[in-house]
Amino acid sequence: xxxxxxxxxxxxxxxxxxxxxxxxxxxxxxxxxxxxxxxxxxxxxxxxxxxxxxxxxxxxxxxxxxxxxxxxxxxxxxxxxxxxxxxxxxxxxxxxxxxxxxxxxxxxxxxxxxxxxxxxxxxxxxxxxxxxxxxxxxxxxxxxxxxxxxxxxxxxxxxxxxxxxxxxxxxxxxxxxxxxxxxxxxxxxxxxxxxxxxxxxxxxxxxxxxxxxxxxxxxxxxxxxxxxxxxxxxxxxxxxxxxxxxxxxxxxxxxxxxxxxxxxxxxxxxxxxxxxxxxxxxxxxxxxxxxxxxxxxxxxxxxxxxxxxxxxxxxxxxxxxxxxxxxxxxxxxxxxxxxxxxxxxxxxxxxxxxxxxxx
DNA sequence: CTGTGCCCTTTCGTTCGGAG
DNA sequence: CTCCGAACGAAAGGGCACAG
Numbered sequence: 001x002x003x004x005x006x007x008x009x010x011x012x013x014x015x016x017x018x019x020x021x022x023x024x025x026x027x028x029x030x031x032x033x034x035x036x037x038x039x040x041x042x043x044x045x046x047x048x049x050x051x052x053x054x055x056x057x058x059x060x061x062x063x064x065x066x067x068x069x070x071x072x073x074x075x076x077x078x079x080x081x082x083x084x085x086x087x088x089x090x091x092x093x094x095x096x097x098x099x100x101x102x103x104x105x106x107x108x109x110x111x112x113x114x115x116x117x118x119x120x121x122x123x124x125x126x127x128x129x130x131x132x133x134x135x136x137x138x139x140x141x142x143x144x145x146x147x148x149x150x151x152x153x154x155x156x157x158x159x160x161x162x163x164x165x166x167x168x169x170x171x172x173x174x175x176x177x178x179x180x181x182x183x184x185x186x187x188x189x190x191x192x193x194x195x196x197x198x199x200x201x202x203x204x205x206x207x208x209x210x211x212x213x214x215x216x217x218x219x220x221x222x223x224x225x226x227x228x229x230x231x232x233x234x235x236x237x238x239x240x241x242x243x244x245x246x247x248x249x250x251x252x253x254x255x256x257x258x259x260x261x262x263x264x265x266x267x268x269x270x271x272x273x274x275x276x277x278x279x280x281x282x283x284x285x286x287x288x289x290x291x292x293x294x295x296x297x298x299x300x301x302x303x304x305x306x307x308x309x310x311x312x313x314x315x316x317x318x319x320x321x322x323x324x325x326x327x328x329x330x331x332x333x334x335x336x337x338x339x340x341x342x343x344x345x346x347x348x349x350x351x352x353x354x355x356x357x358x359x
Numbered sequence: 360c361t362g363t364g365c366c367c368t369t370t371c372g373t374t375c376g377g378a379g
Numbered sequence: 380c381t382c383c384g385a386a387c388g389a390a391a392g393g394g395c396a397c398a399g
Contacts (some may be wrong), residue, residue, distance in 0.1 A: 135385080
């Protein structure tokens with residue numbers, strides 16, 4: 001979507017924290033250089049928070065002995081001829097073969113016509129709008145068959161076009177169309193987020209949406225407005241304002257097409273309720289899905305964050321909570337259960353009348 | 360100019376459900 | 380049975396905004 005090339009290292013199978021790891025994130029091109037990695041090097045790895053495998057240190061060239069007695073997760077023996085080679089940083093995009101550009105620590109394809117980027121943009125659209133069942137593979141299939149070439153094309157898909165695809169049937173096609181129909185009316189903030197502009201995630205999109213209220217106002221600003229009008233918003237600086245403006249301009253055709261197909265609703269004013277000005281982080285497993293819990297918190301005026309810090313007010317911890325719970329305990333943060341959270345929310349459920357009254 | 364904190368984005372393995 | 384996709388677990392690097 002942003003055109004960044006994200007390198008991944010394949011490593012000989014290694015048990016870490018109870019699972020067999022064969023793929024390790026390298027984050028960005030800068031990281032490869034920082035580690036001075038070569039193919040055939042021996043490395044030490046860890047799993048960040050017992051989850052994502054990451055290289056800590058490069059120990060230099062490996063030898064054949066390092067590869068002995070290693071097995072894939074399914075029990076098959078690992079066998080490969082050890083070779084030592086330089087890593088060649090690609091000059092051209094592996095997908096569209098256009099020239100790549102170094103951007104800080106990242107290596108990017110900046111072509112908007114790149115098929116890989118189109119796929120990412122469409123996948124991101126679907127994921128950010130929480131459509132189930134439309135993933136990378138299906139999008140790739142649709143692109144390959146020429147059934148779509150943009151986000152807007154999704155909304156013209158017909159049942160028979162989807163059901164005739166490999167591994168898709170009547171039922172799957174129905175599900176896909178139903179999911180698409182569900183997104184034919186969007187709030188402005190969701191729409192802006194789903195456009196997938198760099199650095200404009202759900203929070204920032206919401207800030208812009210609250211400022212402009214309507215898509216028409218945004219388009220008007222892009223055509224004639226000054227950057228200054230937007231940099232006055234709390235949390236928005238010159239850079240983000242510029243990215244936003246350029247992002248809308250670059251996507252103008254796409255936005256016009258989408259506005260023909262879907263309704264963009266004016267942004268509601270912020271939710272408020274019993275959890276105003278309080279931050280929550282969710283960890284562990286709960287009876288409700290995380291999305292549902294997060295939504296309930298937001299609807300009550302609370303804020304959901306992804307990590308534990310000293311500024312966090314409450315950690316909602318369920319079963320099998322991991323390091324977040326330990327961190328929170330260390331910081332003296334209030335730990336609550338899912339049940340306690342919903343008890344806190346419940347009493348002021350009828351916020352509609354309250355809001356009306358305030359006006 | 361610098362430090363702090365926040366936001367965005369991405370990463371892998373396991374497990375499970377839905378469909379073909 | 381096989382494939383796909385999603386839901387989980389959770390951190391970190393980059394980069395910005397802003398306060399001091």
